């Protein structure tokens with residue numbers, strides 16, 4: 001892609017109005033202890049409030065329930081049974097929300113909680129209700145904070161990862177930009193930790209099998225959700241008419257820089273598909289496993 005064209009796509013980011021921001025657990029806790037990183041949490045909330053003050057609609061998809069719950073319960077190792085994971089999620093989600101409520105309150109903004117499962121999307125009534133709730137909250141200036149309902153989710157009804165969940169939320173809420181912040185800079189042609197000739201991809205105009213093959217073959221074990229999962233998310237977003245950017249959540253100040261049109265991370269361009277049926281897609285999708 002020509003650099004002038006790529007620049008134009010980045011310029012357009014400034015005008016995005018409804019933005020979903022996804023942060024992974026790794027971006028919210030200290031690496032060495034797994035405890036909440038208060039400085040980062042505070043920074044994230046402040047940056048989101050600043051976007052609200054520019055009249056942008058913001059939805060935050062935040063992970064961390066299980067990890068934070070594990071710490072709150074004083075468990076020395078990762079929960080390894082489903083009931084234990086669900087108990088951790090139940091405690092951790094409440095702790096996380098308490099922190100978010102407090103911090104958003106300090107900046108005079110209101111946050112809310114929405115917990116979802118696959119059933120929320122597949123069942124037409126709950127899908128419609130969820131959509132209405134998002135619209136109502138956003139019209140009142142509230143920042144909805146979304147997570148998977150890990151306390152009741154089991155294999156059959158879970159999205160499984162918040163990359164997919166955030167794309168679903170973007171589609172459902174009619175967002176025009178999804179920002180995925182995780183522990184990777186974006187998409188490379190090869191795993192940059194192994195190959196010195198790996199090239200960074202700044203813009204993906206179209207998601208095709210070649211891209212999947214590249215991500216699955218070369219960059220898979222690189223990052224938490226896996227690159228294939230992220231490309232799956234980009235596909236949902238693109239079909240729904242929403243641009244998506246993958247960037248590194250190491251420093252949340254990338255958020256205002258992205259919004260200012262800076263060339264940060266990998267941008268996947270929207271291609272609105274008017275035949276795209278979100279519920280059908282979620283019900284029938286086969287997970288392309290990260291190898």
Ligand code: GLU
Nearest residue numbers: 063064065066148161162
């Ligand atoms: N829902 C999970 C949690 O809050 C995280 C899933 C993910 O990060 O992909 O712990």
